[in-house]
Amino acid sequence: xxxxSGSYRAxxxxxxxxxxxxxxxxxxxxxxxxxxxxPRGELCFSFQDLVFLRVVKxxxxxxxxxxxxxxxxxxLRADLPPDRPLSGVRVRxxxxxxxxRADDRIWSPATGQYWLDFGPDPGGPHPRxxxxxxxxxxxxxxxxxxxxxxxxxxxxxxxxASDPEQARLAYRQALVLDPKxxxxxxxxxxxxxxxxxxxxxxxxxxxxxxxxxxxxxxAFDLGVALEDLERFDEARVAYERALASAADCxxxxxxxxxxxxxxxxxxxxxRHLRAYRSLVSC
Numbered sequence: 187x188x189x190x191s192g193s194y195r196a197x198x199x200x201x202x203x204x205x206x207x208x209x210x211x212x213x214x215x216x217x218x219x220x221x222x223x224x225p226r227g228e229l230c231f232s233f234q235d236l237v238f239l240r241v242v243k244x245x246x247x248x249x250x251x252x253x254x255x256x257x258x259x260x261x262l263r264a265d266l267p268p269d270r271p272l273s274g275v276r277v278r279x280x281x282x283x284x285x286x287r288a289d290d291r292i293w294s295p296a297t298g299q300y301w302l303d304f305g306p307d308p309g310g311p312h313p314r315x316x317x318x319x320x321x322x323x324x325x326x327x328x329x330x331x332x333x334x335x336x337x338x339x340x341x342x343x344x345x346x347a348s349d350p351e352q353a354r355l356a357y358r359q360a361l362v363l364d365p366k367x368x369x370x371x372x373x374x375x376x377x378x379x380x381x382x383x384x385x386x387x388x389x390x391x392x393x394x395x396x397x398x399x400x401x402x403x404x405a406f407d408l409g410v411a412l413e414d415l416e417r418f419d420e421a422r423v424a425y426e427r428a429l430a431s432a433a434d435c436x437x438x439x440x441x442x443x444x445x446x447x448x449x450x451x452x453x454x455x456x457r458h459l460r461a462y463r464s465l466v467s468c
Contacts (some may be wrong), residue, residue, distance in 0.1 A: 211230065334363065335367040336367075341359045361374070372391065375407060400430075408424040409422075409442075419449070436461075439459070443455045443456070443459040
């Protein structure tokens, strides 16, 4: 893959999304996706192609027959204006049909039938899990294209282990759409921290806490970043803030015990070390 161009080979797409090369080539042959060609005629997939194939994979786990999925997506491409990307709509499996929402329209691309109601908004709140969240949709559940901040966040979480740089881009896109998307701020902070940039990580953690003051994960990660910056008094405050929101956070007790010992508070260190041992022995 070229980081500069954002171009992926077919084997890289297969590895990232858990698809087979045969599946990817089938989608290309059927016109579901139209990647560019490289100088040797090889398939070159863009980041948006990757996004769309993730949606196709989600639909493949539903009850919709594969032929109908391919037919619906081909017609959807044909129906949308040339300047309207597929990432500007939402797609879901509804029984054995594919249903699309774009602006105020809800319809089946395969049949052309319009729907009155799409049910709960597929871009609604999602369960928050710190990092590496399984973002695949369950069978029959909504499959959101990344037109929303939640969609970009889910894609970023899916890409973190295999491609941190593209995960970082996904989180940044989520923040373009929603600058207060706390989960993206936390995960982006983690990526910056792991890349050896604790000052940048600190900014993201603090931004997440400004949006969600009781976020124990953001407070704990902020404490770790501040320790790496050797700002130990501020790190202590961050760990205490994490424990104020989640008293059962064993890692925060352990880090705070170690930090208090360093800061010359042995009694406090012993207290938190006991709390840590009590939690991990349960």
